[in-house]
Amino acid sequence: MSDTMHVSGTVQPRSPHQLCLDENERAAQGTRADARVPSEFVHRPVADDILVTSWRRVDDRHFSLTARWPHDHGYFAPDHGRHPLILTAETIRQAGLLLSHAELGVPVGHHFILGDLVFTTHPELLANDGGPTSLTIDVICSNLRMRAGTLIDGRFDMTVRSAGRIVATGHSHVTVTSPAVYRRIRGERLTARHSADPVAPSVPPRLTGSATEDEVLLSPTDRPDRWLLRIAPGHAAVVNPANDHVPGMALIDAAQQAAYALTAPDSFVPYALATKFHRYAEHGAPCVIEARRLSSELPGTTTVEVTGLQDGEPVFVSTLTALDGRG
Structure with a gap:
């Protein structure tokens, strides 16, 4: 079961202080007993990796979901006392997959191309207080293209709240392909798997924000701004060994690690x-x-652009933004 991410349209993130907080907004009700989330709907076979906990249809294009961010997960660990950026990315990913399967007619076993994964968080509201964080996610679907009752293309705009306060806003775009179409797209690469060869040496964990x-996910080269992608067995939370390519979530995390390493020893805690x-x-x-630093359009922020290349061709470009002097 593939979960491919092709993201298009790099967007300049907004400042977290531009996120509109409505203190009168009320969180949705707790997890519905009649809407438990099957693991196959979020493409996470391990129960501890499932972040989205329930969903409810408001109308044909509007859904309300609940989620829980763990405080003691082996991989989604707090970063400088805050929930890590990767949690927001994974929550958006899981929410889109869930609605596609549960509400928009996509059979389990179809393949996803997840696009336009763009989000901004409010870092001061992401503090981890030592316990799990309950969330509500308001999702509006747009530009939906359906075929025989099955989603083939659409956009999900999401607003994530904790205790009624907005902690993140973002959007994603998905395209869905059947197994037959995916086989044609991938051809002989469909059977490719990660090699069992010895794992390459790693950059010191402290430089990448890793425990x-x-x-x-980075192996050193002779340049301080360049690394080789390193897929280690211990990174199972974002790497599915059955995938015929490197999953997009692993590449997003590699981008975050590269931004950390480039800006070390300064503290770089991205919010967007x-x-x-x-x-x-x-x-x-x-x-x-x-990785390279960019001139940030937002005062008081640092922006890093991370590019992945294979055979001299670009695979991905990620832009991460952090507040200066925030650790």
Whole structure:
């Protein structure tokens, strides 16, 4: 079961202070007992990795979901006392998959191309207080293209709230393909798998914001702004060994790690991310990860652009933005 991410349209993130907070907004009701989330609907076989906990249809284009962010997950660990950026990306991903399967007619086993994964968080509201964080997600679907009652293309705009306060806004775009179409797209690469060869040496975990070497996705080169993508078995929370290519969530995390490493020893805690994927990251070929600072359009922020290349061609470009002096 593939979960491919092609992201198009890098968008300049808004400042977190531009997020409109409505103190009178009320959180939706708790998890519905009649709407438990099957693991196959979010493409996460391990129960601890399932973040979205329920869903409810408001109308044909509007849905209300609940989610829970863990405080003691082996991979989604707090970053400088805050929930990590990767949690927001994974929540948006899971919400779109869930609605596609549960409400928009996509059979389990179809393949997803997830596009325009762009979001901004409010970092001061992402503090981890030592316990799980309950969330509500308001989702508006637009530009839906259906065929025989099945989604083939659409956009999801999401507003994520905790205790009624907006903690993140973002959107994603998905295109869905049947197994037969996916086989034609992938051809002989359909059977490709990650090699069982010894794992390449890692960048020191402290430089990438990782807790252990098993989570590091970067291997050093002779340049401080360039690395090779490193897929380690300990990174199972975002790497499915059955995938015929490197999953997009792994590449997003590699981009975040590269931004950390580039800005070290300064603290870089991103609040916003926008990504463009040009093509699949294939197994069996080196993927070069390069990072550079950009001139930020927002005062008091640092912006890093991370590019992945294979065979000299771009695979993805991620732009991450952090507030200066926030650790």
